[in-house]
Amino acid sequence: MSPTQRPVRGGDFEVKFADIGGVTLHFDHRPTAGARHLVFINSLGTDFRIWNAVTEALGDDVSTLVYDKRGHGLSDLGATPCSIEDHVDDLSGLIDHLGIVDVVLCGLSVGGLVAQGFYARRPEMVSGMVLCDTAHRIGTRESWNARIATIEKNGIGAIADAVMKAWFTPAFHERRASELAGCRNMLSRQSVAGYAATCVALREADYTAAAASIAVPTLCVAGDRDGSTPPALVRSLADLIPGSRFEIIEGAGHIPCVEQPAALVSLLRDFMAALPSGNR
Ligand SMILES: O=C(O)CC1=CCC(=O)O1
Numbered sequence: 432m433s434p435t436q437r438p439v440r441g442g443d444f445e446v447k448f449a450d451i452g453g454v455t456l457h458f459d460h461r462p463t464a465g466a467r468h469l470v471f472i473n474s475l476g477t478d479f480r481i482w483n484a485v486t487e488a489l490g491d492d493v494s495t496l497v498y499d500k501r502g503h504g505l506s507d508l509g510a511t512p513c514s515i516e517d518h519v520d521d522l523s524g525l526i527d528h529l530g531i532v533d534v535v536l537c538g539l540s541v542g543g544l545v546a547q548g549f550y551a552r553r554p555e556m557v558s559g560m561v562l563c564d565t566a567h568r569i570g571t572r573e574s575w576n577a578r579i580a581t582i583e584k585n586g587i588g589a590i591a592d593a594v595m596k597a598w599f600t601p602a603f604h605e606r607r608a609s610e611l612a613g614c615r616n617m618l619s620r621q622s623v624a625g626y627a628a629t630c631v632a633l634r635e636a637d638y639t640a641a642a643a644s645i646a647v648p649t650l651c652v653a654g655d656r657d658g659s660t661p662p663a664l665v666r667s668l669a670d671l672i673p674g675s676r677f678e679i680i681e682g683a684g685h686i687p688c689v690e691q692p693a694a695l696v697s698l699l700r701d702f703m704a705a706l707p708s709g710n711r
Contacts, residue, residue, distance in 0.1 A: 446505075448505070451524035454506070455506060458479070458496060458497065458498035459496070462494040463491045466491070467493055467533065468494045468531050468533065468535065469537055469703065470531075470535070471495070471537050471539075472542030472546055473497075473500050473503065474539040474540035475541050476626060477539075477618070478499045478504030481614075481686060481688050482497045484689070500521065500541075501513065501518065502625025508624055512628060512632075513632055515548045515632050515633075516548060519552055523549060523552065523553060526556070533558055534556055535557070535703060536557060536561070537563060538560070538561075538563065538565060539564055539688065540563075540569065540659065541569070541629060542563075543668075546565075547567065547638040547642065548638065548641075551644070559648040560649045560650070561649075562665075563651075563695070564685050565660055567638045568636065568639060569660060575630045576634070579630050582623050586619075587623060594618055595615055596658055596684075597659040598658075599690055600654075600684050603684070614686075614689065643672070645672045645675070648705070650678060651668050651675055651678070652665070652679075652680060652698060653665035653677075653679055654680050654684050
């Protein structure tokens, strides 16, 4: 596809896959000539459709890349155990495969850890970061081990009620029942092996020391009702990153791109507009 062509959503939609170091990754790349790349990195238990409303609203103003991280959606799991650094390998390989040389990363939850890992490895590629409902360290060894034990015994469905409470506000539960059901299906239909492998990666990840070296514009964002990485935790990440900004999205849980996409888009647009121009 030439950089000026964009597949129309729902029209000539192309399913795209790439073999990155032996791991097949499922992605959707919508380049616009001259527009900076915004690369979205998913949270645990989700596939790239969570960004649909956001990329739709951004339209042709930015180039976008979404992908299913290993072990999720239509992407392979690869070898286990895996670490955040393996996820960084995937992202790095996919970006190179597509010939992208300058990115703004938008990482949600574990995706925010992948963004921090990518920045630590390839800072020259990154013009800015939006770290959404994430932290330098998420959960505890005990909490991840307990979650892994539960899903390996009883399946992901066994944790779905608790996860939906963390992902979405009570208002979403009350008023957006079909979206809630769809998101619950998305979570429950991830593979146990892929989900558990990502829990292991989360359990072992600690980017506390790396945060002080982040030297690009960074916006940390939290849903005000996030039940997984609450605003105070996201704020503690922002406090570690020199010069970063912290914003709260009202009326959102852990997944603002689904619950409050317009608010996230507005923050993303302002953030992108304020960046110095770089290589595109
Ligand atoms: O689904 C959850 O429990 C919330 C979450 C923690 C890490 C992540 O990526 O999502």
